[in-house]
Amino acid sequence: MEHKIIVVGIGPGSKEYMIPAAIKAIEQAEALVGSNRAMEQYGKKEGQNQFIIHAELNRAMVFIRSQLAERDVVVMVSGDPGYYSLLDAIQQIFEDEVKIEIIPGLSSMQVAFAKLGLPWHDAELISMHGRKAPGERMVYQPGKILGFLTDKKNNSKTIPAMLRKMGWPARTMVGICNRLSYPDEKIIITTIGEAAKLETVYLNCVLVVKS
Incomplete structure (x- = not known):
């Protein structure tokens, strides 16, 4: 053509x-x-x-x-x-x-790492947006960094809970990045232990987990 x-x-x-x-x-x-x-x-x-x-x-x-x-x-x-x-x-x-x-364009994953001031060349990037959890890629290792795309089922509450069951320490840092680049952008820095208990659940967002 x-x-x-x-x-x-x-x-x-x-x-x-x-x-x-x-x-x-x-x-x-x-x-x-x-x-x-x-x-x-x-x-x-x-x-x-x-x-x-x-x-x-x-x-x-x-x-x-x-x-x-x-x-x-x-x-x-x-x-x-x-x-x-x-x-x-x-x-x-x-x-x-x-x-x-x-x-090309900027992915929300890139923007999330930039907002959190973290390099992402060594991070394990995982999409759970309409996809199942790739268990072997989520196994805990000291110094490991994970980036997640989320959805309604796999969200800011359920993914930290999964990581806790896979041996990640409760004190592990997680950045919850919601509506990146918009005027109502929200970034919450907490731990996976606390994120699993949060009352507000963020669905289509980016999670950055740093052990």
Whole structure:
């Protein structure tokens, strides 16, 4: 195909955390795909063909294919395209047919480590967003650092409780990072012992655990 798919990382939420190349691609897009939140924030161009992604990804892929005959398609994904995003599905379907360009973005994981003032090159990064706990990667070791993406089931309360059962000391530090980059951003630094008892539970957030 003559036209291409441009997968754009829109970062953790705020436009301030997006790179200029991502903003330019979205503003120039004739066909734009993204979540409802992303479209509300960035789908402002008049006459732009837009598709809001819901649970059924097949419909999004059909829209992308229909647009490629006449124009490039820009697909917005939260965080960075290379870290648990729609990029995998797009590559599986279109990689042999069309050029796929990737514009990186800041993942919420990167932002969480930065906010906590911690390097993350040695951290074990784990997504439990819609995924089961990878037990072997969560085993306690002195000096170990973990970063978690969470969801409704695996959250700021249940994950610390899991770690306690796996031998992590109650005094182990955990940073609970919620709605990063937004005006109502909240960061709580506590211990996994106390986090397991917290009354307020944070769902889609980032947990950083440092032994």
